[in-house]
Amino acid sequence: MPVCMGRTHAVMGAALWLAAAPSLADRLGQELSGGSLALSAFAASGAALLPDLDHPRATLARTLGPVTGNLARAVAALAGGHRKGTHCLMACVAVGAVTGLLRVKTGTVGMVAILFVLAYVAMLTLGLAAWKGRPAGDVILVAQATVVTGAxxxxxxxxxxxxxxxxxxxxxxxxxxxxxxxxxxxxFLPFSRRRICLPVMGRTGSVPESVVAATGFAAFGVWVTCATVAGSPWWTLAWLN
Structure with missing residues (x-):
C-alpha cells in the first residue's frame, strides 16, 4: 500500500470520527468528554489502517517486522487476498463486535492495550517521529503511544x-x-462479490488521489470550523444563515 494512501486513511479516520463522535454519543445517551474524544480519534485513526492487514506490504503489516508480516500473510489467506474479506461491511461489524466483547471481558487492561497498538500505528503512518525507520524513531513512537495510553x-x-x-x-x-x-x-461480501466503485480519487497512490483527498479534507475542515464557531451542528446548513 503506498504511503500516501496510508496517511490518507489515517487522517480520514481521525477527521471523520471527530466530526461524527459527538452526535453518536448524544444518540446513544453516552458521555464523551474532550479527553475521550481526543483519545478515540487516535483509535479511529489507527483502526482506519486495519483493513489493509490483508496486504503484507501495508504499513500495518510492517509495524512489528516478522510478527505482523506473518499475521498479514495469514489474514490475506483467510480473506482471499487484498481488498476482499477485510474490505466489506461484515468485517467492520465483526471486528467492532470483537472489540466490544473484549471491553466486557478485559475492561481497561484490554482497551489500553488496543489503544496502544492503534495509537502506535497511527503515529507511524502519519510520520509523527523523527528518524523514522531507525531505533531512535521507534523509541519515540513507543513513548508517544505510551503517553496516549497512559492518558x-x-x-x-x-x-x-x-x-x-x-x-x-x-x-x-x-x-x-x-x-x-x-x-x-x-x-457486501459474503452476500455479493460485486465491487462497488466511485473512482473520484483515481488509482490508489496517484496524484489525483492526493489532490482530491487534500482538497476534501481542507473543505471539510473549513466547513466544520465555521459551523462550530457559529454554534451550529456541522452536518446542517444552519451556520450559512
Whole structure:
C-alpha cells in the first residue's frame, strides 16, 4: 500500500470520527468528554489502517517486522487476498463486535492495550517521529503511544464505550476511501462479490488521489470550523444563515 494512501486513511479516520463522535454519543445517551474524544480519534485513526492487514506490504503489516508480516500473510489467506474479506461491511461489524466483547471481558487492561497498538500505528503512518525507520524513531513512537495510553487510563476511568464504535467506524472509513478509487471494494461480501466503485480519487497512490483527498479534507475542515464557531451542528446548513 503506498504511503500516501496510508496517511490518507489515517487522517480520514481521525477527521471523520471527530466530526461524527459527538452526535453518536448524544444518540446513544453516552458521555464523551474532550479527553475521550481526543483519545478515540487516535483509535479511529489507527483502526482506519486495519483493513489493509490483508496486504503484507501495508504499513500495518510492517509495524512489528516478522510478527505482523506473518499475521498479514495469514489474514490475506483467510480473506482471499487484498481488498476482499477485510474490505466489506461484515468485517467492520465483526471486528467492532470483537472489540466490544473484549471491553466486557478485559475492561481497561484490554482497551489500553488496543489503544496502544492503534495509537502506535497511527503515529507511524502519519510520520509523527523523527528518524523514522531507525531505533531512535521507534523509541519515540513507543513513548508517544505510551503517553496516549497512559492518558487513556486516566481520562476514561473504565468508560470505554466508544472503543467499539471507533474501531468499527475507523475500518468503515477506510473501506469508503478505497471505494472511491478505481479498484473499488466488495462492500457486501459474503452476500455479493460485486465491487462497488466511485473512482473520484483515481488509482490508489496517484496524484489525483492526493489532490482530491487534500482538497476534501481542507473543505471539510473549513466547513466544520465555521459551523462550530457559529454554534451550529456541522452536518446542517444552519451556520450559512
Amino acid at each position: 487513556g487510563g486516566f481520562v476514561c476511568r473504565g468508560d470505554w464505550w466508544w472503543m467499539t464504535w471507533a474501531v468499527g467506524g475507523g475500518m468503515l472509513i477506510h473501506i469508503l476511501g478505497d471505494m472511491c478509487t478505481l479498484g473499488g471494494v466488495p462492500l
